[in-house]
Amino acid sequence: MIARIWSGASRLYWLxxxxxxxxxxxxxxxxxxxxxxxxxxxxxxxxxVVVGNLTAGGNGKTPVVLWLVTQLQQRGGRVGVxxxxxGGRAARYPLLLDATTTSDQCGDEPLFIWQRTGAPVAVAHRxxxxxxxxxxxxxxxxxxxxxxxxxxxxxxxxxxxxxDGERRFGNGWWLPxxxxxxRPGRLQTVQAVIVNGGDARAGEVPMRLAAGAAVNLLSGERxxxxxxxxxxxxxxxxxxxxxxxxxxxxxxxxxxxxxFGDHQAYRQQMLDALVAPEEQLLMTEKDAVKCRAFAxxxxxxxxxxxxxxxxxxxxxxTPILQAIRRCQPTADGEVxx
Numbered sequence: 291m292i293a294r295i296w297s298g299a300s301r302l303y304w305l306x307x308x309x310x311x312x313x314x315x316x317x318x319x320x321x322x323x324x325x326x327x328x329x330x331x332x333x334x335x336x337x338x339v340v341v342g343n344l345t346a347g348g349n350g351k352t353p354v355v356l357w358l359v360t361q362l363q364q365r366g367g368r369v370g371v372x373x374x375x376x377g378g379r380a381a382r383y384p385l386l387l388d389a390t391t392t393s394d395q396c397g398d399e400p401l402f403i404w405q406r407t408g409a410p411v412a413v414a415h416r417x418x419x420x421x422x423x424x425x426x427x428x429x430x431x432x433x434x435x436x437x438x439x440x441x442x443x444x445x446x447x448x449x450x451x452x453x454d455g456e457r458r459f460g461n462g463w464w465l466p467x468x469x470x471x472x473r474p475g476r477l478q479t480v481q482a483v484i485v486n487g488g489d490a491r492a493g494e495v496p497m498r499l500a501a502g503a504a505v506n507l508l509s510g511e512r513x514x515x516x517x518x519x520x521x522x523x524x525x526x527x528x529x530x531x532x533x534x535x536x537x538x539x540x541x542x543x544x545x546x547x548x549x550f551g552d553h554q555a556y557r558q559q560m561l562d563a564l565v566a567p568e569e570q571l572l573m574t575e576k577d578a579v580k581c582r583a584f585a586x587x588x589x590x591x592x593x594x595x596x597x598x599x600x601x602x603x604x605x606x607x608t609p610i611l612q613a614i615r616r617c618q619p620t621a622d623g624e625v626x627x
Contacts, residue, residue, distance in 0.1 A: 296469045298461035306467035314464040317440065317472065324442040332418035333445035334425065337432045337613035340446045342439025344476060345459060345469040347552055348528025350486035351452045352399055352576070353499060353596040355436045358450075359407045361607055362432060367614065370428075372420035373400040373436040375413030377553040384414035384423035393580045398553055399436060401579045417444045431614050440471055447613050449480040450606075454529065455488020455496075482606055484598075487532075495602050501536050502593045507578055507585035515540045518570045518590060522546045524561070526554030526577050533574055536594060545569065550577075558584040 294300040323329045341358065343349045355371070362369045375385070378397035385396055387404045396413045404411040410428060412420035421433050421444065435441075439449060453459075460469045477483055483494045490496035503512040515537070523544035525533040530549035537544060548564055556577070565571040571589045573581065578591035598606075 295467070296460040297457065303461055303463060303467040307463065310464040310467035313466070314473075317464070321440075321442055330443065331445045332421075332443060334418075334421055334433070336425075336430060336617050337448065337610060338421070338444065338446040339432060339434045339448045339450070339610055340438050340444075341434060341450045341452065342437050343452050344439070344472050344474065345454070345457075346465060346471065346528075348532070349452045349454045350497065350499060350532075350596070351437060352402065353594060354450065354452050354484055354486075354497065355403060355434060356406055357596040357598070358606075359403070359409050359434055361603065362434075362610070363407065363409065365607075365611070367611075368429060368431045369407075369409050370421075370424040370430045370433045371400070371403055371407075371409050371411045371436060372417050372424065372433060372438075373397065373403070373411065373413050374415055374417065374438065374441075375400050377555075378413060380413070383416075384412050384420045386423055386427055387411045387413070392583075394555075398576050398579055402576050403436065405579060406575070417441055431617075432610060439476075448482075448609055450482040450484060451477060451480050452497075453483060453485045453494070455485040455490065457529075458488070481609060486596075495606065496599060498597045499532070499536060499594045500597045501540055502595065504572060504590040504592050505578075506587070507582050507589045507591060508587055513590075515542050515592065518542075518572065520545045520569050521572045522548070522565045522569050523572045524548045524550060524564065524577065525574050526550035526552060526556070527574055528552045533592075536592070537572070544572070554580075556580050558586075561589070562586070 295303045324331055341351055341355050343351055359369050375397035378395050380395040387396055393401045400411050400413050410424055412423045414420035417435055417438050459474055462468055464470045484497050485494045486497050504515050504518055505512055521544045523534055523537055534547045573591050575591045575593050
């Protein structure tokens with residue numbers, strides 16, 4: 291129902307408009323208070339890069355974060371990542387991830403990023419505290435924040451916005467009548483607009499999600515997707531239909547597709563009930579980080595990677611690399627800003 295309302299297919303959004311106007315007013319006042327200096331903006335002596343969105347969830351933001359972190363690491367950059375850690379319930383924050391950290395403590399996306407990239411990751415509701423924790427633990431060249439475009443308490447040097455190219459901005463209204471966190475005019479203030487699927491417009495960077503081989507949760511074995519049939523597919527992400535579409539584009543039609551809410555907590559029994567012994571259970575990599583502790587031999591996940599057009603790397607990465615160089619210590623140990 292909410293998808294129909296946000297897309298404009300249902301007129302029920304009219305009932306929610308008063309709440310949307312209130313949401314828009316509050317968010318505008320919050321941003322204005324930071325811009326005017328009435329509330330403190332925390333700044334750090336290294337570049338902060340925010341990868342966020344204007345709409346609620348499911349835009350492909352995390353694959354872009356993975357792409358960015360990997361690209362910077364390949365160029366010798368010491369990259370840290372911070373996140374709010376949605377769904378996590380740690381005893382205390384900020385939380386620095388390590389081999390003992392569970393998704394129940396930090397949330398699924400931070401653990402996914404840590405396992406995939408090996409980059410240091412810190413989680414805190416106040417992202418400035420997460421950045422400070424990373425810098426106390428080790429030297430870094432740059433920090434990437436997974437989401438947080440609207441978290442204005444953290445100063446930033448570069449902002450990227452990821453847009454779902456199929457859904458764009460839906461009916462254009464603020465939450466809850468529509469999917470918007472901020473108005474589309476906010477795009478005029480960011481350094482890059484990356485469009486996941488659909489058709490990119492002038493000035494936007496097109497991006498596609500490419501699937502790799504399926505990976506077994508228990509053994510780590512890799513197999514071609516087509517060899518797993520029959521498949522039961524599940525997805526607990528912001529926009530599950532995108533995952534199912536990736537499977538069909540790869541020539542695989544699951545016998546069942548089960549969509550869960552974003553950040554769904556799983557238990558062994560609930561997933562056992564979905565799949566017969568002769569079937570293979572296939573999930574997203576984000577789901578897999580929550581299931582490894584109790585996985586079965588016929589459970590698999592499908593890694594996906596962001597693919598950007600040739601030539602896009604230079605335009606996206608050059609401003610970040612320049613910012614890193616500006617913040618490198620001088621010979622006398624002072625930081626150049």
